[in-house]
Amino acid sequence: MTVVLAHADSDPGRAALAAALREAADHAERLVVVDATRGGARPTVADLAALEPDLVQALRDAGGEVVVDEGSVADPSDAVVQVAQRYDARLVVVGLRHRSPVGKAILGSTAQRILLDATCPVLAVKPA
Amino acid sequence: MLDSALTALGSLTDPSLLVMLAVGVLAGLVIGLIPGLGGTGAVAILLPLTFGMDPAPALAMLIGALAVVHTSDTVAAVLLGAPGSASASVTMLDGYSMARNGEAKRALSLAFLSSMAGGIIGALGLTLAIPLARPLVLSFASPELFMLTILGVSLAAVLSRGNVVKGLVAGFLGLLLGLVGTSPTTAEERFTFGSLFLGDGLSLVAVALGIFGLAEIAGRVSQRRVTEDSVQLTGGWFSGIREWLTHWSQVIRGSLIGIWAGVLPGVGATAGTWLAYGQAVATAKDKRKFGKGDPRGIVGPESANNSVEAGDLIPTLLFGIPGGVPSAMLLGMLLTYGIQPGPAIVSEHLDLMYLIIWSFAIASIVGAFLCFLATPSLAKLTKVPFAVLGPGLLVVMLLGAFQDSGQLGDLWIMVALGVAGWLLKATDFPRAPFLIGFVLAIPMERYYYLTANLYDGAGWMLRPGVVVFLAVLVVPVLWALFKAWRKRRATLDEGHRSEEVLEGGDELEGSLANSVWSLSVAAVVVGLFAGAWLVSGSFSEEARLMPRLVATGGLVLGLVLLVQELRARSGGRRGPRWTPDVTTAVRTFVLMGVFLGLVVVVGYLAAVLLFVPGFLLYVARASVRTSILYPIILGVVLLALPSLLPVDLPTGLLQ
Incomplete structure (x- = not known):
């Protein structure tokens, strides 16, 4: 099975990365990382290993692996859902950040769209 | 209705x-x-x-x-x-x-x-x-x-x-x-x-x-x-x-x-x-x-x-x-x-x-x-x-x-x-x-x-x-x-659906x-509007109104653009100076100028017959057969066109 992470280089994004690595290690699964920022650079496995060296090692020791992939559609949330469907993922992990009521009213949210559109369970993680 | x-x-x-x-x-x-x-x-x-x-x-x-x-x-x-x-x-x-x-x-x-x-x-x-x-x-x-x-x-x-x-x-x-x-x-x-x-x-x-x-x-x-x-x-x-x-x-x-x-x-x-x-x-x-x-x-x-x-x-x-x-x-x-x-x-x-x-x-x-x-x-x-x-x-x-x-x-x-x-x-x-x-x-x-x-x-x-x-x-x-x-405050998660081109067409x-080119475009824009503002000073009051408004608006925006460009440059974002695209474009526009010069001298039809084969051979690197047949067909069409449609061919000085 597979866990898909909606990756963003932010506090909630890093919290989500840690949670996703633990989830994948628990089940000795593959973690597929998808960039969920607009126009953001696609992360490399080395970048991720630098962020969470211990957890990545733990996942590898457990027999899992980390790979980076991307969808073929422009919108980041659609891309995450698309990749999750292509891998038939067990779980999608997203980071949530605090948003003011006004911010919620005016602007949408990538995380929210993933929550609503995903066809598998979603784990939402907040930064500590 | x-x-x-x-x-x-x-x-x-x-x-x-x-x-x-x-x-x-x-x-x-x-x-x-x-x-x-x-x-x-x-x-x-x-x-x-x-x-x-x-x-x-x-x-x-x-x-x-x-x-x-x-x-x-x-x-x-x-x-x-x-x-x-x-x-x-x-x-x-x-x-x-x-x-x-x-x-x-x-x-x-x-x-x-x-x-x-x-x-x-x-x-x-x-x-x-x-x-x-x-x-x-x-x-x-x-x-x-x-x-x-x-x-x-x-x-x-x-x-x-x-x-x-x-x-x-x-x-x-x-x-x-x-x-x-x-x-x-x-x-x-x-x-x-x-x-x-x-x-x-x-x-x-x-x-x-x-x-x-x-x-x-x-x-x-x-x-x-x-x-x-x-x-x-x-x-x-x-x-x-x-x-x-x-x-x-x-x-x-x-x-x-x-x-x-x-x-x-x-x-x-x-x-x-x-x-x-x-x-x-x-x-x-x-x-x-x-x-x-x-x-x-x-x-x-x-x-x-x-x-x-x-x-x-x-x-x-x-x-x-x-x-x-x-x-x-x-x-x-x-x-x-x-x-x-x-x-x-x-x-x-x-x-x-x-x-x-x-x-x-x-x-x-x-x-x-x-x-x-x-x-x-x-x-x-x-x-x-x-x-x-x-x-x-x-x-x-x-x-x-x-x-x-x-x-x-x-x-x-x-x-x-x-x-x-x-x-x-x-x-x-x-x-x-x-x-x-x-x-x-x-x-x-x-x-x-x-x-x-x-x-x-x-x-x-x-x-x-x-x-x-x-x-x-x-x-x-x-x-x-x-x-x-907002973008300046938080780059992440704007959350609207984005429809940006995935792989540029x-x-x-x-x-x-962000190159020296866009900087000079911005400078030329400022110059143009400033010139227009000065030139429009000689018009009568009624004729001056619109040009003045346009020139003023353009000048202000041009200056904003210039500042943006300079900022991007000092921020270290520098686009390319010279690319192969530029070479081709310069060459093509020079050739277009040459073609127009030919038209002025020998007229449209003759200019086409001279220009097109040259272009095909030197720029497009087409085969010799294409380079000969293509202008001939084009020439015949151009000859026939004025009798079929209300079209005039430019005449040259030598015609």
Whole structure:
């Protein structure tokens, strides 16, 4: 099975990365990382290993692996859902950040769209 | 109203109108196949042929072409993976993948049928817009019409993709260029520098073909890569047709998105198709196959790109503000016939409105049908490299621009604007606001003059229509500022659906942004507006008003742009100095200049016979056989043309 992470280089994004690595290690699964920022650079496995060296090692020791992939559609949330469907993922992990009521009213949210559109369970993680 | 609709349909039984419609459809299909021309190229190339025609056949021809351009542009996208127009690059995502799986016919039949339905639904939307907008339009007086012209230019600038300041600068440049010539209120000559030929203003065809057409040729002649990966036309037509019926809701949704994108000025077929694609992905539950041959990824965008052109016509005909570049040219054409879009067209020329609608619907059906019939042979045409098509297109475009005034000066201006258009494209300026500004400059001035004279003081600003338009004008500006402010605060998770181009359809677009080139463009812009401000000081008070306003606005924005550029430079973001694209463009424009020089000396026909083989051999590196046969055929066509159509060839000094 597979866990898909909606990756963003932010506090909630890093919290989500840690949670996703633990989830994948628990089940000795593959973690597929998808960039969920607009126009953001696609992360490399080395970048991720630098962020969470211990957890990545733990996942590898457990027999899992980390790979980076991307969808073929422009919108980041659609891309995450698309990749999750292509891998038939067990779980999608997203980071949530605090948003003011006004911010919620005016602007949408990538995380929210993933929550609503995903066809598998979603784990939402907040930064500590 | 039904009366006029039926009368218009009746008038289409007139064989001469039908012939014109058929000519338009055929021309539109061929132009759609050629990369980079699209609706703009179709109207610009056909427009010169309509000089001297009555309005009805002229409209039938132009609308016929406009309605089908986006039907055939799919062929290259699906079979070659090289889109015929920027808007077809969306179809490429799923269409080309489907074709590589041996289902090219399935992809094409989905696309053709969707294009047809998009055209028909677009025509329906146009029909429904007339009774809805009619009472509104009839209540408009000059203050509202003045506001509408401002709204047209500024919305086009704000809604165009990318930097808003660049869009507004382009709009102001267009306005400034539109003011060249005789002032409509005082009959003074402005910005003509004593030249008699500039007194009439610049020719619309020359400006449009320069900014878009020649710039496109210069940007693309370097592309010689073709047929690397071309796909055989396999699969069954009928499986696609049957499948298409099951996606009817995508067709309707795509078409409605297209109409809406068309109505908004500056949001053209490209943005419309991306919106439709995004919508299809977002609403699909199973997203797995998007980008790898999902039929819904073809149906939605293909419906949208045809209905965009119909949607464009709604604001153009009813309010006199063009929704896009092709309709800006149509507007210019209607104005030369003395048909004032807006109140006049819904009260006096309703039959023409319905003629347009019928032509659009009929052309969509016929165009799709012809595409089914002719695709096997059309597919061959898409394999001709652009470098070989380039000189032929150049010859046709220059000849077209010559028909407007019969002055060679127009052609020099066209090449100069071609350079400008190329620079704007490479430094990421949207060009639609430029042309919309150019077309609307004189109406804007005229309405302002009427408003200022008919109403005391600023009382007209309080008319309800004007207040609404002011709100429409201010809200997007505030929105843009708010977005910019948010972007600076938090780069992450803006959360709106993004419809950005996934893999740029055009490599040139914006390739020179933040470079020494864009810096000099900004500097030249500032210089131009400053010069215009100084020169306009010598005009009488009434003639000075508009140029001063435009120059002041342009100057302020130009300075903002200059500061942005300098900041980007000091921030370490530096674009390329010199790229192979620049070399090709410089070479192409120099050759265009040489060609015009030849025309001045030896006349058009001889110049073509000298220039085209040279171009083919040295720039396109075509085979010797092509380089000899091609100019001969072109020469024969040029010889025969004046006897078939009302076309004049420029004569040289030696003739």
